[in-house]
Amino acid sequence: MDITPGRAAAPARTLPPWTRQRIGLAALAATAVVLVIAGWREIGMGVLPLFTGIGHIFQFVGQTVPPDFSNFAHTVNLALITVCMAIIGTALAMVMAIPVGFMAARNTTVHPIARWVARAIIVICRAVPDLVFAIVFVEALGIGVLPGVLALGLHSVGMLGKLYAEAVEQIQPEPREAVTATGAGRLQNLATSVVPQILPSFSSITLYRLDINLRSSVVLGYVGAGGIGFLLNQDMGVLQFRRAIGIVIVIFVLIVVMEVISAIIRRSLIGTETPVTSAGLGRRPAFGDRIIGAFGRSRRAPAAARPAPARDIAAFDRERVRPPWTRERQLRFSFAAGALVALAVSLVVTRINPLQVFTSAGQIWHTLTLYFPPDFSTDRSGLVSGTLQSASVAIVATAIGFLLAVPVGLLAARNVADRWAYRCARGFLVLVRAVPELILAIVFVVAVGLGLVAGTFALIVGTIGFMSKLVADGIEEVDPRPREAVLSAGASRLQETATSVLRPAAPALVGNSLYMLDVNFRSSTVLGIVGGGGIGFLLQQSVQVLAYRTTGAIIIATFCVVLLIEVITNWVRKHLI
Amino acid sequence: MSDVSPDGQPAVRVHQLTRVFGQTKALDRVDLEVPAGQVLAILGPSGSGKSTLLRTLNGLVAPTSGTVEVLGCDVGAAHGAQMRALRRRVGFIFQQFGLVGRLTVLENVLAGALGQIRFPRFGVLSYPRRLRLEALAQLERVGLDSRAFQRSDTLSGGQQQRVAIARTLMQRPVLVLADEPVASLDPESSAAVMELLLRICQEEHLTVIASLHQVELARGWAERIVGLRDGRITLDARPQDISTEEIMEIYRGTRPGQDPGSARPAGPAAAFTGQLRY
Numbered sequence: 075m076d077i078t079p080g081r082a083a084a085p086a087r088t089l090p091p092w093t094r095q096r097i098g099l100a101a102l103a104a105t106a107v108v109l110v111i112a113g114w115r116e117i118g119m120g121v122l123p124l125f126t127g128i129g130h131i132f133q134f135v136g137q138t139v140p141p142d143f144s145n146f147a148h149t150v151n152l153a154l155i156t157v158c159m160a161i162i163g164t165a166l167a168m169v170m171a172i173p174v175g176f177m178a179a180r181n182t183t184v185h186p187i188a189r190w191v192a193r194a195i196i197v198i199c200r201a202v203p204d205l206v207f208a209i210v211f212v213e214a215l216g217i218g219v220l221p222g223v224l225a226l227g228l229h230s231v232g233m234l235g236k237l238y239a240e241a242v243e244q245i246q247p248e249p250r251e252a253v254t255a256t257g258a259g260r261l262q263n264l265a266t267s268v269v270p271q272i273l274p275s276f277s278s279i280t281l282y283r284l285d286i287n288l289r290s291s292v293v294l295g296y297v298g299a300g301g302i303g304f305l306l307n308q309d310m311g312v313l314q315f316r317r318a319i320g321i322v323i324v325i326f327v328l329i330v331v332m333e334v335i336s337a338i339i340r341r342s343l344i345g346t347e348t349p350v351t352s353a354g355l356g357r358r359p360a361f362g363d364r365i366i367g368a369f370g371r372s373r374r375a376p377a378a379a380r381p382a383p384a385r386d387i388a389a390f391d392r393e394r395v396r397p398p399w400t401r402e403r404q405l406r407f408s409f410a411a412g413a414l415v416a417l418a419v420s421l422v423v424t425r426i427n428p429l430q431v432f433t434s435a436g437q438i439w440h441t442l443t444l445y446f447p448p449d450f451s452t453d454r455s456g457l458v459s460g461t462l463q464s465a466s467v468a469i470v471a472t473a474i475g476f477l478l479a480v481p482v483g484l485l486a487a488r489n490v491a492d493r494w495a496y497r498c499a500r501g502f503l504v505l506v507r508a509v510p511e512l513i514l515a516i517v518f519v520v521a522v523g524l525g526l527v528a529g530t531f532a533l534i535v536g537t538i539g540f541m542s543k544l545v546a547d548g549i550e551e552v553d554p555r556p557r558e559a560v561l562s563a564g565a566s567r568l569q570e571t572a573t574s575v576l577r578p579a580a581p582a583l584v585g586n587s588l589y590m591l592d593v594n595f596r597s598s599t600v601l602g603i604v605g606g607g608g609i610g611f612l613l614q615q616s617v618q619v620l621a622y623r624t625t626g627a628i629i630i631a632t633f634c635v636v637l638l639i640e641v642i643t644n645w646v647r648k649h650l651i
Numbered sequence: 652m653s654d655v656s657p658d659g660q661p662a663v664r665v666h667q668l669t670r671v672f673g674q675t676k677a678l679d680r681v682d683l684e685v686p687a688g689q690v691l692a693i694l695g696p697s698g699s700g701k702s703t704l705l706r707t708l709n710g711l712v713a714p715t716s717g718t719v720e721v722l723g724c725d726v727g728a729a730h731g732a733q734m735r736a737l738r739r740r741v742g743f744i745f746q747q748f749g750l751v752g753r754l755t756v757l758e759n760v761l762a763g764a765l766g767q768i769r770f771p772r773f774g775v776l777s778y779p780r781r782l783r784l785e786a787l788a789q790l791e792r793v794g795l796d797s798r799a800f801q802r803s804d805t806l807s808g809g810q811q812q813r814v815a816i817a818r819t820l821m822q823r824p825v826l827v828l829a830d831e832p833v834a835s836l837d838p839e840s841s842a843a844v845m846e847l848l849l850r851i852c853q854e855e856h857l858t859v860i861a862s863l864h865q866v867e868l869a870r871g872w873a874e875r876i877v878g879l880r881d882g883r884i885t886l887d888a889r890p891q892d893i894s895t896e897e898i899m900e901i902y903r904g905t906r907p908g909q910d911p912g913s914a915r916p917a918g919p920a921a922a923f924t925g926q927l928r929y
Contacts (some may be wrong), residue, residue, distance in 0.1 A: 252749025252815070257766030265771030266762050270753045391799055395783035397755060397775050397800045474664055534885035627907055 086463075098650045099429040110473045113466030117526040124531065134315070134520040141323055142316035145443035149305065153324050156301035158420035159219050159294075163226025165417050168280050171231045181250075182242050182268065192235065200232030201636040203596045204290050205297060205603070206629050206635070209617055212298040214441035215434055219424045222299030224431065234283055242268065257479045258290025277409075280338045288332050292325055293512045293600055297617070303512075310516065313575035322513055329508040343407055445626030452624055458611055461631050464608035467530045468595040475537025475594075476587045480576075482538060483545025490549060490571060499542075506539035515601045529606025533594050541590055548582040549575055584650075588643035597638060599632055660860040662687040662826050663708060668717035670703050670882075677703040679882035680717070685860060687825075690852070692873035693862040696902050700882040701862035705828045708860070709741045710734050722825055728743055739766035741855075744818030744848070745898030746831040748811040752804030756795060756814050759803050760786040763821030775800075789817040793847060816848055827852055829861035839891070841865070845872065866898050881915075 090096065139444075143149070176182045177192035206224045213223030249267040258266065295303020302325060309318040390398045397403065421428070452456060485491045486499035513531035522528050557574040565573065576583075602610015609628060616624040663685040670678040671895045673788060677700045679911060685691055693701050706712040707719050710726045719726040727765045750759045758775050764782045767771070772778055779787075790796040793813040798806065803814055832848065833841035849872050863869045869876055870890045878886030879902035886893075886901055 225729070246752075248745060248747045248749045249751040251711060252743070252745055252818075253751075253762050253765065255711060255741075255743035255749075256763045256818065258762065259735060259765070259769075261771045262765045266758075266765060267751050267774055268924040269773070270751050273753070350815065365761075395775070395780065395787055395799075396755070397757075400800070402802075436854055555753075 116466040123522040123606035138319035141320040166227030167230030169563035171234035174235035178239035204229035209467035215296040219300040314504035444622040448626035460609040471533035482542040486546035524605040526607040530599040692869035695879035742824035744829040763818035
């Protein structure tokens with residue numbers, strides 16, 4: 075029935091018009107389906123091996139109990155070294171990433187060329203997996219903690235620089251303009267109007283990276299970068315499963331403890347802040363802040379919570395004009411002092427001589443030259459198929475992980491799930507995330523045998539852990555008002571969730587899964603090392619037989635694929651979402 | 652009311668100033684001269700170029716063409732240390748206050764002293780004690796000294812603008828530019844803030860150029876009213892010589908009695924030169 079009498083002749087149009095965006099999204103969806111099917115067949119994926127392999131898992135688990143803690147002191151000692159490695163690596167990355175971040179931010183860069191260089195550094199550091207850096211540095215400096223620290227540091231510069239730059243670009247411009255107007259110099263202005271605004275985001279981002287680096291530093295041990303991963307690799311190598319599971323338990327506890335500590339720090343330090351991103355400017359929060367919001371709930375915190383009571387502040391020494399020791403100031407000072415102490419202790423414990431980086435620069439350079447020119451010809455077919463396999467693993471794992479992460483994420487969102495489901499889901503996520511992907515991969519290798527399928531399963535679990543958190547966070551940010559409206563229109567609970575929760579959250583979900591694809595491809599290189607197949611397997615082989623130039627070729631291939639994924643996802647994010 | 656400052660120099664001299672942003676002409680051949688000590692209000696609809704004009708006066712926006720001379724300094728040609736030296740003498744009060752929300756009130760006021768000292772500063776204690784005491788005294792003048800160590804984003808809008816005024820006073824300015832200083836405030840705090848700003852400027856014999864959108868407020872305290880529309884000066888008069896209705900015409904774009912014999916300049920077509928002296 076036509077309700078507009080004036081236009082009775084016009085045919086009723088019930089399909090939305092095909093805008094360029096809709097065509098693009100449809101093409102994206104179609105491409106994704108095709109790629110997932112192709113990847114699935116490439117891997118030889120199936121759910122069946124999981125069930126047939128259950129016997130193997132039980133058998134394996136049987137070999138691991140009771141866990142052997144006979145070497146407990148040594149294990150804990152190495153675990154501590156792993157923590158120290160993560161701390162020093164993160165500190166190193168922070169020092170390098172701060173100038174990079176400022177140069178890469180549109181509003182603080184000194185020159186377009188400087189911005190371009192900074193962005194290139196960010197992309198390169200992100201695209202080379204930390205494991206690859208570790209392989210190179212272990213080759214140059216020998217087995218030990220320092221190569222691990224350098225690898226973590228260099229690789230983290232990519233993410234930190236990118237997120238720092240995003241945080242800088244999100245600052246309110248008004249205070250900057252005002253401080254400029256007082257006649258302050260460039261650096262003075264930066265210190266007075268920019269730094270205070272970005273401090274909460276910077277600390278949050280850095281803490282988040284510390285969490286990631288702790289997980290990575292376990293993995294780096296596998297290629298000789300010291301710490302507990304090295305021990306784990308040794309024990310696995312000689313099939314000492316009971317000892318190995320003891321180490322795994324220590325790692326698990328370590329990561330959970332670390333996560334809890336950083337959550338506490340974040341809540342007490344940053345949870346009281348309103349990060350610049352949500353300063354009522356109506357801008358979409360940066361991706362990094364969305365990740366961080368998922369951890370610290372910082373953006374849920376009420377604006378400017380807990381300002382110190384006015385009477386405490388009114389009472390200050392007017393002669394000396396010194397700020398009173400408010401709770402906020404105490405917290406900030408103790409955090410800064412704590413961070414410095416942790417760094418100092420780490421340097422002492424690991425006996426790292428920072429100067430060694432400079433004294434061994436020649437060695438590092440010499441090692442780098444070994445990888446060049448890269449040799450693409452010796453194992454060309456292996457290189458191509460390995461890259462394709464790793465890409466397939468990443469695509470399939472991202473797709474399946476995404477499908478499973480949406481329901482888990484819904485359960486972990488407090489505005490959708492009921493209280494108990496919420497708590498269980500959040501607890502489940504913490505546990506899943508505490509198991510490094512490497513260990514997941516080992517379990518799946520045992521269950522379904524060496525190869526791509528094991529790697530894919532490991533990545534799927536990893537994706538669920540990471541992605542569900544992002545999904546849950548995206549959903550918790552959904553505007554509640556339309557939900558009320560949809561409910562009062564008589565929609566069922568499921569209808570309401572679909573219409574007023576999933577629909578508005580969809581762009582963020584697509585954006586996050588694209589990001590996940592990027593992360594998963596890099597992880598798939600790591601998994602190859604424990605038998606997860608793909609390009610990582612080739613990498614491991616070429617390193618073992620000292621075929622440096624083949625290694626170089628593999629590194630460059632990995633780099634190119636990561637870059638390609640990044641370019642595509644950036645384009646999609648910009649034009650379609 | 653003095654015609655010129657003791658040295659005979661006007662505080663601001665703008666000649667044929669044009670500023671183009673992309674396709675839009677924010678300012679179109681503006682001529683304006685402001686004698687030292689004058690309190691001038693700029694009126695005009697949004698997008699008429701008020702903010703751009705004020706920002707070209709302290710070099711926050713560079714002119715596309717024309718000359719801008721402020722306190723004897725050619726703003727268009729100044730840069731680096733010269734520009735900073737000029738800005739130190741020119742206070743600027745923003746509609747959005749421009750306070751760094753996470754910093755304490757006192758540190759925001761101290762930012763006004765950055766032009767006098769060298770090196771970046773972190774925290775109140777990194778400023779010399781002399782400046783800390785002075786900042787506290789300025790806060791006392793705006794009545795907020797008891798809030799010195801409160802975070803500035805916990806203050807109300809009117810209080811924040813008073814902090815911004817204290818920051819400007821910290822510069823010891825000769826000229827104060829105010830861009831819609833009370834547009835974000837409720838009527839009650841508007842009046843209080845405006846009163847405070849004006850009183851202090853009178854005490855210090857400062858030249859004031861403020862853009863406003865409340866006509867009555869402008870009539871109340873300005874010695875001279877300049878109307879801007881589409882980047883051109885369409886009105887320049889003393890408040891006592893002109894009715895509110897005539898001022899309102901800036902907003903409508905047409906003026907009654909646009910006869911050539913009219914004593915006052917009328918509309919953009921009048922090619923008013925802005926050379927009127929009071």
